[in-house]
Amino acid sequence: MSQTPDPSAFSDDAADRPKSAPVDREDAGPFDEAEANAVRPYVDLGGVKIVPRADLGLRLEVEEESQRIVAVALDYAGSTLQVQPFAAPRTSGLWHEIREQIVEQIQRQGGAAQSVEGPLGPEVRAEIPSPEGGRLARFVGVDGPRWFLRGVISGQAAADPEAAAQVEELFRSIVVVRGTTPMPPRDLIPLHVPANAGTV
Template identity: 75%
Template sequence: MSDTDSGAIEQPKSGPADRATAGPLDEAEANAVRPYVDLGGVKILPRPELGLRLEVEEGSKRVVAVSLDYAGSTLQVQPFAAPRSSGLWHEIRAQIVDQIARQGGTTTPQDGVFGPELLAEIPVAGAAPRHARFIGVDGPRWFLRGVIAGQGATDREAGAKVEDLFRSIVVVRGTTPMPPRDLIPLHMPATGAPA
């Protein structure tokens, strides 16, 4: 039985036409000699004034996202396993719209440098609404989701800097079989100690 026999509607992959050369890159497409910070499912290219934080799930202590502070913005990224031939971003965008609507927020679809994206206004108790841009790229057997907050969500110049940062990310899918939509494991960077 093939993936297409399961009854699910296959969606085309979503991403920039130059993704394989301009990023985000698959591990097989990346320059192996560049000094990346290895976080498991993603590798990050260090740059001046880039802050890196790992989001850790309280109960399991599992790393569930990487947050990058850069150019007055925060870019949170998560890599997911995906089917070889179809994309996840179209379906995931619809889920984000529903989730933000349930929180009382609004979303506006727009076209960005990576293809379709969402501009969201999310209510915050006792404060002004928070703006965020949801971007996503379907790669070979992976999907990389990004959430841009801060200046990059609404300011074009700051947004371009964060888009460049997103393009520099390398996704490490690995060879372990994983169901589509499972988070590709992330971990703390190695500190030079033996594994």
């Protein structure tokens, strides 16, 4: 999914935008590290923690030039969920502006995209040009406390309601670990290889 827009490339001229998140985010996720179940097992990837489950495949996407991990891809329910955690302002949100930029960028690439209201709040549903033809994708995002979690959903969950519900639940089970290190908004929160990768 290397052609998907990068939130870190967007301007910071809308610092007063409200946060965008499900009304029950603190109870149903995605969670901040301070909200996570302390006794639940997680696969620790640095900026995010993932609940291990049957039939879940985990891949780390690495930037070729820098060799840094830039995204986590989760294969589940005949679908792929790519997630990236970013630093964000304490009081304002990023998703409203980023969503508009995603729509504009996909349309410039010759694809079709529109912002709609989904189960996780506002999202972008798109058909992205590819060598095999149009590829359906859903861009979802949640503004948390000092972080923003973006997800890109492709495969069956981009269109099939049953698969979509399973992947949405997977997205909401993710824990974001912002840490205390000062970071500019839109900087990717560092990710790393999990010590217990074989247990996923």
